[in-house]
Amino acid sequence: MLFEGIIPAVTTPFDSSGAVDQAALERNVRALLEAGVHGLVATGTMGEAASLTPAERRAVVEAVAAAAAGSVPVVAGVSSSTPEQVNARAADAVAAGAQAIMLLPPLGYRASERELVEWYAAAARAGTPVMAYNNPEASGTDMPADVIARLADVDGVVAVKECSGDARRIPAILETVEGRLEVLVGGDDWALEGFSAGATGWVSGVAVVAPRECIALYEHVRAGELESARAAYRRLLPLARFDMTPKLVQYFKAAMDAVGLAGGPCRPPRLELEPEERAALDHALRVLGAEVAV
Numbered sequence: 001m002l003f004e005g006i007i008p009a010v011t012t013p014f015d016s017s018g019a020v021d022q023a024a025l026e027r028n029v030r031a032l033l034e035a036g037v038h039g040l041v042a043t044g045t046m047g048e049a050a051s052l053t054p055a056e057r058r059a060v061v062e063a064v065a066a067a068a069a070g071s072v073p074v075v076a077g078v079s080s081s082t083p084e085q086v087n088a089r090a091a092d093a094v095a096a097g098a099q100a101i102m103l104l105p106p107l108g109y110r111a112s113e114r115e116l117v118e119w120y121a122a123a124a125r126a127g128t129p130v131m132a133y134n135n136p137e138a139s140g141t142d143m144p145a146d147v148i149a150r151l152a153d154v155d156g157v158v159a160v161k162e163c164s165g166d167a168r169r170i171p172a173i174l175e176t177v178e179g180r181l182e183v184l185v186g187g188d189d190w191a192l193e194g195f196s197a198g199a200t201g202w203v204s205g206v207a208v209v210a211p212r213e214c215i216a217l218y219e220h221v222r223a224g225e226l227e228s229a230r231a232a233y234r235r236l237l238p239l240a241r242f243d244m245t246p247k248l249v250q251y252f253k254a255a256m257d258a259v260g261l262a263g264g265p266c267r268p269p270r271l272e273l274e275p276e277e278r279a280a281l282d283h284a285l286r287v288l289g290a291e292v293a294v
Helices: 022-035 054-068 083-096 113-124 145-151 169-177 188-197 211-222 226-244 248-258 275-291
Strands: 005-008 040-042 074-077 100-103 130-134 157-162 182-185 201-204
Touching: 005 040, 005 211, 022 054, 022 211, 040 054, 054 074, 054 083, 074 083, 083 100, 083 113, 100 113, 100 157, 113 130, 113 145, 113 157, 130 145, 145 157, 145 169, 157 169, 169 182, 169 188, 182 188, 188 201, 188 211, 188 226, 201 211, 211 226, 226 248, 226 275, 248 275
Parallel strands: 005 201, 040 074, 074 100, 100 130, 130 157, 157 182, 182 201
Antiparallel strands: none
8 A cells, every 4th residue: 555554744844035945844754754654745735835836846845755765655736727737746746756646626626527537537647646635625626435436447546535524434435446545534633533434544734743643543543442542532633623724734833833843934825823823722732742742
């Protein structure tokens, strides 16, 4: 399997001039690898990909791949509005060291089922493994289990990151794809439910802050240690719940700063957290307490 275990969705740090801070990015990635994560996603929503130029996107993937040095798979987000844009981003990502790409449905257009199948088939023709990304909030298009089953018939589509917010969706997808796709949890506050249902991996925002806690949750579930899994999950949940909010990047970058990693500012239009939002984040970090370790 390509996408087993804990796969942090890596943030993109910026320096004081607003440029991508590749050195800080590599330090963050090395800390995640030292914690034992099983893969990395670059240039996704958490990486503020929409704010990056093509050259910056490539530089981010290069930095993540350089830090990983082949130890874990590197996945690059390449979501866009046209197949030509997707293919250009995918080619750049592969040249920069990515082993797979992650792709939402077309941005800005609610594609039909037939169009969705062709959309993913076009991306897969280049030969790079494709992780389909079902996030209706981000793309405007929901892909239910029967649509995912059709994608499983597309050569080169090897996994789906499920982020609809419906915990029932993962077992439904597993039933329909019958082992033809890896199914990954895509939302942080139903990770235990997703793993318990049979998801192989978790593309995680909270893992950039508390990777060891996320790995512990995964290992407890694999070992059938339900009470221990629940205990780990309870510590993670207050922070994990920020993942499905519009300000997920601000929350997790601020949390990274709090635990000694390079979070830093976001690019506009994202602004810093409001005082009440910061207070909620501080509470979530207190729930994690001394368990936070990177």
